[in-house]
Amino acid sequence: MLKTIIVALDGSELAEQVIQTLQELSLIDQGRIILCHVFQIPDVGGETPADRPHPGSAEISYLQAEKLLQFFQKQLVNTKLELVMGDPSEEIIRLANIHQADLIVIGSRGLTGMKRIIQGSVSSQVVEDAHCSVLVVKPK
Numbered sequence: 001m002l003k004t005i006i007v008a009l010d011g012s013e014l015a016e017q018v019i020q021t022l023q024e025l026s027l028i029d030q031g032r033i034i035l036c037h038v039f040q041i042p043d044v045g046g047e048t049p050a051d052r053p054h055p056g057s058a059e060i061s062y063l064q065a066e067k068l069l070q071f072f073q074k075q076l077v078n079t080k081l082e083l084v085m086g087d088p089s090e091e092i093i094r095l096a097n098i099h100q101a102d103l104i105v106i107g108s109r110g111l112t113g114m115k116r117i118i119q120g121s122v123s124s125q126v127v128e129d130a131h132c133s134v135l136v137v138k139p140k
Contacts, residue, residue: 002102004032008092008126011037011060011068014107018137019072022105025135034099035072036082037065038091089125096130104134 007022009015022033039062060068065083073079084091096104108123127134 002031004034004099004101004103006034006036006092006096006099006101006104007072008036008038008088008104008106008122009068009072010088010107010122011065012107012109014109014137014139015068015072017140018105018107019075021135021137023075031078031102032099033076033079034082034095034101035069035076035079036084036092036095037069038088039065039083039085040088041085088122089129092122092126093129093131096132101132103132104130105137106134107137108139 005022007018009018037060062083066081069081069083073081082095084095086094092104092106095101104126106123106126108121123134123136127136
């Protein structure tokens with residue numbers, strides 16, 4: 001049985017699909033769900049790497065992220081919110097370790113080819129480094 005599930009949400013349209021997939025799988029009846037959002041630390045004094053949001057990009061504010069997580073929290077049972085700052089893949093894995101997660105659920109931007117190479121992939125890094133199973137929800 002899955003006792004703890006980490007659900008990483010980034011504020012994109014895919015967040016709703018991630019929650020819907022989680023609900024459809026009926027994994028949440030008796031377990032604990034940690035809804036998380038990671039704010040990236042701004043790169044001071046240098047260029048922002050290609051795989052990080054640039055100033056003025058689609059990155060959301062703390063209040064927006066908190067409201068989004070609270071919105072999804074109302075749809076689920078036995079949930080906790082985690083808003084943290086750092087490298088997204090590292091922080092998602094760190095939270096999974098802290099909460100001894102049995103599963104991480106994360107969305108994928110659906111990048112392929114050169115875009116994936118240049119921009120990087122948080123979901124791929126989480127799959128590679130996580131100590132537990134990872135469910136990657138792809139856009140429809």
